[in-house]
Amino acid sequence: MIVEAGAFALVLAFALAVLQTGLAAAGRLRRSPVLAGAADGAALASAVAVALAFAALIQAFAVSDFSVANVAANSHTDKPMLYKVAAAWGSHEGSLLLWCLVLTGFGAALARARNLPFGLRTSAVAVQGLLGALFLAFAVFTSNPFERLDPVPFQGASLNPLLQDPALAFHPPFLYAGYVGFSVCFSLAVAALIEGRANAAFWPAWGRWVRPWALASWVLLTLGITLGAFWAYYELGWGGWWFWDPVENASFMPWLAGAALLHSSIVTERRGALAAWSTFLALLAFTFSMLGAFLVRSGVLTSVHAFAVDPERGMMLLAILGFAAGAAFALFAWRAPQLKGGGLFAPVSREGGLVLNNLFLTAAAATVLLGTLYPLILEAATGATISVGPPYFALTFTPLMAVALVVLPAGPFLAWKRADLRGVVQRLAVAFGLALLLAVAGWFAFEPRKILSALGIGLGAWLILGALAETAERIRLFRAPAGETLRRARGLPLAAWGMTLAHAGLGVFVLGAVVESGFRVEAARPLAVGESLQAGKWTVTLNDVRIVEGPNYLAEQGRLTVAVPGGATRQVVAERRFFPAGGQTTTEVGLDFRGLDDVYVVLGERGQTPAGQPGWSVRVWWNPWARLIFLGPAIMAAGGALSLLDRRLRLGAGARKAKAA
C-alpha cells in the first residue's frame, strides 16, 4: 500500500513539475503574479511529492519488502539497518529518485527566493520545472523504483558489499546535493539570458543572486567527493584515493566548473564584467553534472563505480542532456553577444587575477573532459582502444594547476580595476621566502630526495602562508596595537575569512597529496602468525587470524601490531569479509592513524609463506601526511560554508534596509 502511494507520488511529482513549468511560463508571459504564485506552489508540491516517494522507498527497504523489484535486487534481511536504508540510494533507480529529490527540493527553495525580481525568478522556476519534469519522466517511465515482482522472492540479492560502508552511505546524498544544486545556477543563467537586457544594473545583481547557490552546491560537492575518495581509500584496499577513474572525473568536472563560477561571479557582482562568461560557467557546471549522470548510468564507460544499466536508458539520458544543454547553449550563443560588458579593468587587477583563475580552471576541466571522453570517441571513430589514466593527468592537469596555484596567493592582494604589482610582491615576500625555506626543508626531510616533491611542499606552504598573509595584512597583525588588530579581525566579513580558509585548505590538500604520492612506502609478503614485515620505519607483525561473524558476512579477522622505534606500539584489525548473499569478498583495511601519517594494512588471501608454513598475504603502506588529503578539502568546504553564512547575513541586511525605506 505504501509502495503504491510512493509510485503514485512519483507520477504526481512529474505532473506537478509539468504544471510548474506551464504555470511559470504563462505567469511570466502574462506578467501575472497569481499564475507565478501557483507555479511556486506547484514547485513546492512537486518536491513534497518526491520526498513522499523517497520516504516510501526507504520504508520498503527498511521492512525488506521483496515484492518491490528494486528492494529484492539490492537488499537483504541480514543487513544492518543503516545499509538497508542506504541501499535505497545504492541502485540506479533509487539514486535517480534521490537526484529528483534534490532537483525538486532546490526548485522549491528557488521558488521561495523572495529577493529575486519577478521576471527572473518566474523564468528560472519555469526552467527548473522543465528540468524536474525531464528527470522525473525518466524516473517514471524507464527507471521506476516501485515496480513489483511476482512471485515475491523469499530473500533479497543484497547490496554490493563494497557499498556497505558508512562513508558510502553518506557520500551519494552529499554528492548529489552538490551535483544537482548546480541546476539552480543553470536555471538562473537561462532565465538571465531570457530576461537580461542591455541593462548594466542587472548583471551585478545577477552575480549576487547566483553566488549563494553556486557556493552551496560547490561546498556539498566538495564534501561528497571527499567522502567518496575516503571510501575508496579505506574500502577498496589498494592504498590510493584517486585514480582518475572516469566516474571520479565525472564528479570532478562540475566541481572545477563550479569553482570557476564562484570566482567569476564575484567579478560579475562587483564590477558587472564577465557577465556572459559567468552565465556560460553556470550552464557548464550543470551540463557537466548531467554528462556525469549519463556516463555513470549508460554503461558506456568501464569503471569500478558505474551502475550496470542498459544502453537504452543511456540513450534517454543522452537525449535529456542533449536537449537541456543544447537548448541552453543555443540560447547562450544567441544572447551572449548582446550582453553589455560592464566595468573595465587593467590586466593586473583583481578582475585580471580572477580571469586568470578562470582560464586555468576551465583548461583543467577541459583536460579532465578530454581524458574521460577521448577513449570513447577514438574507439567510436577508429576502433582503436586506449587507456587514459594517472600518467596522462600527471603530464597535463598537474602542470596546469601548478601554474594556477603559484599565482593564486597574489590574487586576493590585487586591488580592483588596477593593481600595483610591486606592492603585492613586497607584501608577499615574507610568505614566499618562508615557503621557499620549507621547500628546502622538505628536500632534506624526506627520503628519497625528489626535487618535484620538494617544490610541491613549497607550493602547499606558499598557498597556506599566502592566505594567512592576506588576513594578517587586513587585520594589521603585529603592525597595529593588539586592540586595533582584534577590532579589525572582528570587523572582517565572514566571506573574507571563508576565502582565507578555502585557499589555505587547498594548500593543506596539496601538502598531503604531494607528500603521500611522493614518499609512500609499500611492502607486501605472505606472513605466518608471529612473523613481521617492514615498511619504512614501521614494523607490522601478524598476531593472529580468526574467523568472526558479522551481521551479514563472515570474516577472516587479522590482528596486527604496528610498532615504530621510539613510538607507541598499536593494534590494528584488518579483515577480509565474505558476503554469502552475493558471494562477494571485500577487504576492511586496518588503519593506524599516526599523527599526519597512516599505516595502512590489508589482509590478503590465505596462502603459504616461502618457508612452507600456512600464512596470509599482508600488504602494508606507509602513507605519510595522508591525513591532510582529506583534511584539506574539509577545510575548503568549511571556508565555503563560512562565506555562505556571510552572504545570507548580507541578503538579510539588504531586505531589512529595503523594508525600512
Add this chain to the structure above:
Amino acid sequence: MSAPSRVRGMVRTLLALLSLCVASAAWAQEPPPAPDRPLADARQEARAQALFDDIRCVVCQHEAIADSPAGIAADMRQLVREQIAAGRSDAQIRDDLVRRYGDFVLFSPPVRIGTWLLWFGPFVVLLAVAAALLAFARRRRPETAPLSAEEEARLAEILADRRDPDAKPSDD
C-alpha cells in the same frame, strides 16, 4: 535470546561457514594468484613498482596491475619483474606489452596523430581561451576612447562635487 532464535543463529553460522568453504573450493579450482615475490635488487624492484602503476589490468574495470587483486594482474606483475631481472629496459617492456595487448594496456596513451588532440588539447584550450579573452579585451578598448574636452570638463566638475566611490582601493 530465546532458544529458537539461538538455533536459528547457529544454523545461520553453519550455513555461512559452509558457504565460505564452498567459496574457498571455488577459489581452489581457479588457482590463487602466485604471491608477489619482490626482486632482490631494491632499484630493480622500484622500477617494477613504477611500471605497475602505468600498466592496466586488462580484465579489470579501471585498475593498474599495481592495485588489482585479479590473477592476471599478478601474472603481469610477475612478467614485468622477470623481464626487468633479464635486463630489459622499461621501454622494451612497455613495447612488449603493447605488442601483446594493444595500446589499451598502458595508462599513458601513445603520442601519435590520433591522440594529438588528447595530449595537446588542454594547452590548446588554454591558449584559445586566453586568445579569446585578449581579443575580447581589445575589441572593447574603443569604448575607453579618450574623453573630449567637454567631457573632461564635466568629469572635473563631478569629481569636485563628490569623490568617485569606485576610485578608492577596495576592501574585499
